[in-house]
Every structure is written in structure tokens, then in C-alpha cells.
Amino acid sequence: MAAIDDESFVNATAEVHFGDEGSVVIRVTGEVDIATADIIRQAVAVATEPRPARLVFDLLAVDFIDSSGLAVLLEAAKTADSVRIDPASNIVRRVIEATGLSEMFGMGI
Amino acid sequence: MAPLTSDSAGEDAALAEADGEMSDSGGRRRRLVHLTTIIVVATGVLLTVVLGVAVVTARDNNEERLLRQRTRETAAVLTAALPGIQTPLASSVEVVEESAGADQQAFLRLLTPLVEAGQPYVSASLWRTDSEGLQPLLVIGDAPMLASRPPAEIQAFLERSTAATGLAVIGLLEGDNPRLGYAFASTREASEFVAYAEATLPANRTSVVPSNSAFAGLHFAVYLGDHEDPTQLLTASTPDLPLSGALASERVAFGDTSLLLVMTPDGALGGALLKMLPWLVVAFGLVTTFGSATLIEWLLRRRDDAVRLSEENARLYANQRSVAQTLQHSLLPDRVPDVAGLELAFRYLPGVGGVDIGGDWYDVIPLDDDRLMFVVGDVSGRGLHAGTVMASLRYSIRAFASQGDMPATVLAKLTRLLDVAHDRHFATVLCVVVDIAGRTITVANAGHPNPIMILGDAIHPVETKVGVPIGVTRDATYETVTEAIPPQATLLAFTDGLFERRGESVDDGLERLRESARSTTGSLDELLTRIVDAQMHGSSDDDTAILGLRWQQ
Numbered sequence: 001m002a003a004i005d006d007e008s009f010v011n012a013t014a015e016v017h018f019g020d021e022g023s024v025v026i027r028v029t030g031e032v033d034i035a036t037a038d039i040i041r042q043a044v045a046v047a048t049e050p051r052p053a054r055l056v057f058d059l060l061a062v063d064f065i066d067s068s069g070l071a072v073l074l075e076a077a078k079t080a081d082s083v084r085i086d087p088a089s090n091i092v093r094r095v096i097e098a099t100g101l102s103e104m105f106g107m108g109i
Numbered sequence: 110m111a112p113l114t115s116d117s118a119g120e121d122a123a124l125a126e127a128d129g130e131m132s133d134s135g136g137r138r139r140r141l142v143h144l145t146t147i148i149v150v151a152t153g154v155l156l157t158v159v160l161g162v163a164v165v166t167a168r169d170n171n172e173e174r175l176l177r178q179r180t181r182e183t184a185a186v187l188t189a190a191l192p193g194i195q196t197p198l199a200s201s202v203e204v205v206e207e208s209a210g211a212d213q214q215a216f217l218r219l220l221t222p223l224v225e226a227g228q229p230y231v232s233a234s235l236w237r238t239d240s241e242g243l244q245p246l247l248v249i250g251d252a253p254m255l256a257s258r259p260p261a262e263i264q265a266f267l268e269r270s271t272a273a274t275g276l277a278v279i280g281l282l283e284g285d286n287p288r289l290g291y292a293f294a295s296t297r298e299a300s301e302f303v304a305y306a307e308a309t310l311p312a313n314r315t316s317v318v319p320s321n322s323a324f325a326g327l328h329f330a331v332y333l334g335d336h337e338d339p340t341q342l343l344t345a346s347t348p349d350l351p352l353s354g355a356l357a358s359e360r361v362a363f364g365d366t367s368l369l370l371v372m373t374p375d376g377a378l379g380g381a382l383l384k385m386l387p388w389l390v391v392a393f394g395l396v397t398t399f400g401s402a403t404l405i406e407w408l409l410r411r412r413d414d415a416v417r418l419s420e421e422n423a424r425l426y427a428n429q430r431s432v433a434q435t436l437q438h439s440l441l442p443d444r445v446p447d448v449a450g451l452e453l454a455f456r457y458l459p460g461v462g463g464v465d466i467g468g469d470w471y472d473v474i475p476l477d478d479d480r481l482m483f484v485v486g487d488v489s490g491r492g493l494h495a496g497t498v499m500a501s502l503r504y505s506i507r508a509f510a511s512q513g514d515m516p517a518t519v520l521a522k523l524t525r526l527l528d529v530a531h532d533r534h535f536a537t538v539l540c541v542v543v544d545i546a547g548r549t550i551t552v553a554n555a556g557h558p559n560p561i562m563i564l565g566d567a568i569h570p571v572e573t574k575v576g577v578p579i580g581v582t583r584d585a586t587y588e589t590v591t592e593a594i595p596p597q598a599t600l601l602a603f604t605d606g607l608f609e610r611r612g613e614s615v616d617d618g619l620e621r622l623r624e625s626a627r628s629t630t631g632s633l634d635e636l637l638t639r640i641v642d643a644q645m646h647g648s649s650d651d652d653t654a655i656l657g658l659r660w661q662q
Contacts, residue, residue: 034490034491037490066489066651067468067487067488067489067490067535067537067605068489068490068491070489070535070578071489071490071529071533071534071535074529074530074535074578074580074581075529075530075533077530077581078529078530079530097575098556098558098575099537099556099557099575099577099578100554100555100556100575100576100577100578101556101577101578101581103577104577104581104582
């Protein structure tokens, strides 16, 4: 497990869990915005070297996500064979749905 | 047309204010020396002077005390030395008196060794009182100078010596080489004999004190009598008389008169260090004072520099923010075209706090007499790169529109121009074609918030087929929805900054919007102002673009 923690004033964390059979889970907490996007981006870099078969974002503990945060998830989507968000907080779910990305992140309506 | 925003005037004011602060700081910079430094110097110098005076006083007290002590010691030495010149005279005259003048050899025996070069006396003589007065019986050494004095004076002196119980001092006998004469008579009743001796004074009445003597470092003068009479000077350590400076004196009994010892220090009795101490204290004090003053001045100037730098940074920040906003404004249309039959208005509101350019935009593109296209979009993130992505998307849409592409095609072409994996930005875009005569809109949506329709007190979302945002997948396709717009309705398209807040649900934001949009009286421009005021109360950190459209009544 690798962890990339927040700096004291940055309100987000990202943990990378390597699972069986090429699946990697990135667990994110806090606010994912322009200030914290790089934390997630670093976690994704750790998780996708080498390219995993399945990348899963655990966003249950995410309180806020903006377009910069969404951009990181979309960047990550290109680095794995399949990408899912599971589970997701209501806020994340609403943003994903509103931007037409539910299908891309395996979040059936 | 509506003003773009009212903020640019505020920015100018902020800039002017920053400039004002700069010139203030310029005033501080020109100050020669800080008041604090001057106070430090003044305090330091004052303390140094006070300390110097205190040390001088203490040193002088010490010197005075030492001088008095040394003078008393010298007087004691002098007192102890005097019997050495009295005793032989006293002893010999007692022996002669005892034998009633028979043993005059005793006088010779006792005094002859004392009347030689290097000895106290140059002349000693024995006198006897008879019916004719005092007559010299024996003389050792030189003839007494006393003998050359008038007989009455000789008589008076020798009578005084017989009357005295101890030594009688005649005083200085003037001559080429002045002599001090003194006499001793027996202490018996009706004594007949008087022993008399004369001593010379040192050459020039000056004694040289050896440097290793207990009296080294002192000047002294010894006078016969009780005051500093130059004619009565017996000896002194210096020809420079009377002594001056710090003085101490002691009287020493000498027969029927006295000696006056006057002393003054030659240099410092307490040593060279003690003498220099006040200067050392003053020098140390001044060096410390000016050293700390220099340090303080240096620190104060550093602080001034830091203040000036921060002011300059504030100004540059304001400047940069202004530049970012100016650039953003230049990338957005400052007016929308007049379209017959339609009322159009827009707002662009920069988010607070950031200096970065935002990625929100809006555009209105007339297609022909009956139709126009309007676009509201939002590039993710902020900064110059987001701004350039925004500009390229905006102008690409204009190009596609001029080729006759309809919304779904525009978005499908647009998404190939951007790749989030490469550009780190994606965009949500709402592309709408308005059929003015037909009162319909045809909408394609790439991940963007749905537009809303305000009709009376009600707010209806305009449901669209939401496709993936621009830049996510190259082969994305989009579907359009065509909706009829009722005559009284106002259509609002916006970016998510309008009612997205941290820690607040979208429903709360929509409710606020509903409240502010309730009254449909007044122009579209007034409506937008009302909505913006309500939504921006407690400002958003995100940029917001709003486009409003309604059919003219």
C-alpha cells in the first residue's frame, strides 16, 4: 500500500490499495478540487505503474468535487483497461450523473 | 447592452490604492535614520556618560583615599625617623649635665660619628650657660652658622632650648647652603648645658625618591612650620612647587615646632588600569551603543524592505488579477448581437480570490434571419491553459456553426479537439440553436448543467440528453432535444458556478434561484441582475457565466 497524504492545509487524502488479479483501488477522502487534484494525480501515477487491468475509485468519503477533480478521474480513465467508481458519495454521484459520465465510470443508473 | 461586469472599476481603485501605498512606503524609504535608532543612540550615550561619571567619581574617591592613606604612612615614617637625630643630642647633653660638665668627652664620643659626610649633621657643638651668657665649649665639624648670628638672637634661641622640655628648632639659617639648626637641653632643673647641631638640606632642597621606594608614585614637600612657605621648605621630590592637583597633608610634631608634609600623586595610585577605567567604560559604552544602533537600523531597514516588498506583491497581485480578468474579458464577447424578436442578456462573474483566468464562456452566433446558436461552456480547472482551451473551443464552435453544423455535430467534432489525458482539461458545453419564428430550441449537451426555463413562479429544467463532456472520448456522440418555449418563458443557461457551493446541496441553490427569479416583471437584464445578486451573496470561488434569452412580447 502506498499513501499520499495531504499537506496540513490541503483537505484531501488518497490511498492506493493493490488488490488481486491486477485490480487497484484508490481511496479518496475530502475535497477534490483544483487545490488537491495533484494529490489524486500522484496516487493515480502510483496505481497505474504498471497499467492495471481494473482501476477502482472509492469516493465514498469525498465531500466535494469540482471540474478539476473530475478531470483527474477522466485522465485516470485512460490509464487502465477498465475504470469504475465504487462506491461513491451522493455528491460525487450527482456530479457524475450531471456531466453524463455515469456510464464511463460504471455507475449504472 | 449590459455592462460586462462592474468589477473592473473596483480593480482600478485597488490598483490606485496599491500605488498610493507604494508612494507612502517611498516616503518611509527616504527616511535617513529611524526614530528608534535615534532613541537607542541617545539612551546609550546618556547611560555611557552617567556610567563614565560614576566611574570617574569612584576612581577619584579611591585616589583620594589612597593619597590620604599614603600621606599618613609617610608622616608615620617621618615621625619614626625624627628620634634618630634627637636622641644623640639628648643623650650627650644628659651625660654632660650629669657630670656637671666634667665628661665633655661623652659629647665628642656620641656626636663625632654623626658629623661626617653622609651623616645627619655638618656641625655639632656644646654650649654652656654661665654668668656671661651662653658660650660654646666644643665644636665638631664646621663652625655653627648660629655663631655668626647676632648675640641677642643666639641668646634667645639657647634660652628657648633650655626652657623647652625637648628639642628646640631654630629654623632655617640662611646662607649659601641653608642649614637647619636645633638644640637640646637637659630636662633637669637649672640645666647648664645645651647640645646644638646643624644639618644641611639636600641640594636644591630636592630629594630623589628611588622608583622602588614605598613613596614612588608620589610627590611630596616637607615644610618647617605649619604652612606652605617656600622659604621654609626643607625638602621636596620635585622643584615644581607648590604642589598642585589632588593634595593631602599631615603635620608631624618636630620639637617645639612641626613639619608640614604635603603630598600629591604622581600618576595614578590605583594603577594605570584604574586611571583608564572611565575611558574604557566610555569607549565600551559608545561602541556598544553604536553597534546596537547599527544593528537595529539594519533590522528596521530590512523590515521596511519586507513591508515594501509585500506592498509591491499586493500591487502585482492586484495587477495580475486585473490582467487575468482583462484577458478573460478579451476572450469573451463584450456584447451580443441584436437579434430581431429576441431579448438577450449575459453576465460573467469572476470567482473571488484567484488570479487565474477561468474557463467559463458564452457565445451567441447568428446563423440566419430565423435562427441563432448560443453556447455556454466551462473548461475544467483554471489558469492560462484553461483560458486558451476555452478560446480555442469557442472559436472552433463558431467555425463549425458557420459550416452549418447543428448542435450534436458541433459537439461531436469539438470533442476530437481536446483530450483530457493529454491536456488535463475537459469541457462541458451546452450548444443550443434557437428557431426564433418557431419558438423552439434544439439542444445538445456535453456534460453541462441543463438550462432552466422560468415561467411565472415556476422553474422548469429543460431536460436534455446529457452526453459525455468534451475531451473525454474521441468517438463520443450527442443527441439533440427540441423543446417548444412558451411565449412568457425566460430561458437561462449557465455554468455550474451559479449555484454550486461547497457544503450546500444543489437543491438549496435552485431554491435561491427560484426565489430571485420569481418576479418576471422588468427587463431580462434586470432579472439577471437580481439572480446574480441573490446567487453571489456570499461569493462563489468559481467563475460563473450566465446567458438569458426570451422572446420579445
